[in-house]
Amino acid sequence: MACPSCGGDVEPVAGGLECVACRSRYADDGVLRFVNREAYAESFGLQWKTFSRVQLDSGRLADSERRFRAETALQPNDVRGNVVLEAGCGMGRFLDIVSRDGAALAVGVDLSSAVDAAAENLGRRDNVLIVQGDIFKLPFKPGAFDVVYSIGVLHHTPSCERAFKALVPLVASGGTIAISVYAATVKPGVPWALNMFRRRAWRVVTRRLPRRVVMWWSKYAVPVFWAIDKIPVVRYVRYLFPVLIYKDYPLEWSVLDTFDTYATELESRHRPKEVFRWFREMGLTDIDLLDSDDGWVSVRGRVPTRHA
Ligand SMILES: C[S@@+](CC[C@H](N)C(=O)[O-])C[C@H]1O[C@@H](n2cnc3c(N)ncnc32)[C@H](O)[C@@H]1O
Ligand SMILES: [Zn+2]
Structure with missing residues (x-):
């Protein structure tokens, strides 16, 4: 390992590691911690702690x-x-x-x-x-x-x-x-292009919403659309809303990925x-x-x- 600030060697000290060059200290509480801000990845902290074993x-x-x-x-x-x-x-x-x-x-x-x-x-x-x-x-x-x-x-x-x-x-x-x-492109054809457009358009709004609102939406709206998805013709209504439905996986996977898709701050x-x-x-x-x-x-x- 090396100090992320200066590249120097790190050595074990009580409670963590210390850089021998710049003397920066890094905690070890079962996780070695070199950052103390989640920055743009905050939604992922909530996501993976909420759905810690689903996948x-x-x-x-x-x-x-x-x-x-x-x-x-x-x-x-x-x-x-x-x-x-x-x-x-x-x-x-x-x-x-x-x-x-x-x-x-x-x-x-x-x-x-x-x-x-x-x-x-x-x-x-x-x-x-x-x-x-x-x-x-x-x-x-x-x-x-x-x-x-x-x-x-x-x-x-x-x-x-x-x-x-x-x-x-x-x-x-x-x-x-x-x-x-x-x-950047999923498959040729109009349905995929429309699906990508829907996702992009909704994300303009959802990535700015408080995370708990998107979490609430994912937990409560996805099961409703999951049920609607079983009704012929009517099922297409779900394509108007920011939800992902994977019918071949357990329901929780759709809840998780709806949050993942619509709460994430950055996506390219x-x-x-x-x-x-x-x-x-x-x-x-x-x-x-x-x-x-x-x-x-x-x-x-x-x-x-x-x-x-
Ligand atoms: C969609 S998740 C994928 C996690 C895992 N690879 C998986 O598929 O289950 C993206 C992960 O990348 C992490 N991430 C984003 N930017 C990062 C960075 N600059 N350094 C380290 N991790 C980062 C997020 O915190 C998040 O846990
Ligand atoms: Zn250092």
Whole structure:
């Protein structure tokens, strides 16, 4: 680890870490804390503490593992014995997979108080470390990780491109980086375009509303539209309102994602060729566009091996 303020070495002291150079102190209360403001990520703190276990894989549903594999192409072999970083870990649903895949160390970093939920879910595991920190100012030395990945995070920062470029130096020579961000275009066709327009238009209003109002709406309106969705023809009325309904998942997933979509302060969307360019500009090789779900641009690449 390194001091996020000056890059100096940090050493353990009572209750946390201290930088040997600038003497900044960082608390450790089960989470190593390098920031004390959630900034634009505040809605995520509330989101992941309210729905702290909904998307954790269970015997019944392993959708987080399905998404993790599809959006990073990381298999257990790529993870086992390696030091892995998840940038923007939320409550830890993907870090759970990495930890179970046998990572030597699975580090989850998040800007928001979602880290409290991640620590509650995974903090007791020997190979997991939860850090509250900012992707733009991370407390790690260059080349500290064999694998870095980020799913559904970078497009919620002030600059998706800068956030990605801040992560690349953390990957060791020969290591892998994989990111998955919102796609600018979902599918060709009028229904998708209308759906995107509806979402954008509503977000102009909803992202400015008090979070508890959006939480209230998500908890109480989604079950109503969930029921309406079962009535032929009438079901289309839901497309006029800011709700997401996933009929093949438990109801809580729709509640969670309605809040996620409409409360989030920042959101940007990206084209595959744009993300490819970022990878090329950072000198990455073996760049691959993955076959993930519609709505996502998932790209991975490798840091070339440096010869001594
Ligand atoms: C939609 S959530 C995704 C969380 C997790 N990857 C998942 O899919 O379950 C986005 C997360 O990114 C975090 N985030 C946003 N900006 C960040 C930053 N600059 N540094 C670290 N985390 C950030 C938010 O706090 C939030 O928990
Ligand atoms: Zn320092």
